[in-house]
Amino acid sequence: SQQGEEDPQALSIQEGENATMNCSYKTSINNLQWYRQNSGRGLVHLILIRSNEREKHSGRLRVTLDTSKKSSSLLITASRAADTASYFCATVPYSGAGSYQLTFGKGTKLSVIP
């Protein structure tokens, strides 16, 4: 069953603007990861945030996690045309059956217009 739900489904912005994508999930998690997928390609791991962390940075990426609301956000600052891709959140269950799995959401399709 699907765990993560990204919002919005599609986002179009001008180059240089910031892009914010949100992810909500249903069950307790061990960690949450964000991946990028360029059109017709495989996924690339971007960043991981653990359940005991609230914010994490990596270059132009900023991820927040609110476990009380079961939600996460991915912020891309100063967007570039090369950031055009689909972005997926993926969760790892806290424990028990399936704790080896990543469960992906449907993704947010980001278009950055030059």
Next chain:
Amino acid sequence: DAMVIQNPRYQVTQFGKPVTLSCSQTLNHNVMYWYQQKSSQAPKLLFHYYDKDFNNEADTPDNFQSRRPNTSFCFLDIRSPGLGDTAMYLCATSGHRDPTFGQFFGPGTRLTVL
């Protein structure tokens, strides 16, 4: 460069005609995964190998089989493809069974069943 390679990148087959997709890795990772991703949907885990230990997801159709003859190679066999099996098939690897460490994805094989 260490990487995950999938062949072929595009495959067209006829309804009911068996097809095999290939994945190889130079990362020497002991975990390999196969995902199915239909158009505009989340990647869905089909099964994974932890070394030679095969782990099938409960809702993976019996039509889908996998083989891992050695650490480097893993195959996805679809015995009698149906139209609904048209999708992108993604292979991924990890150095740890704990998905906290993230997964490395290949570029995918786009399968079309006619």
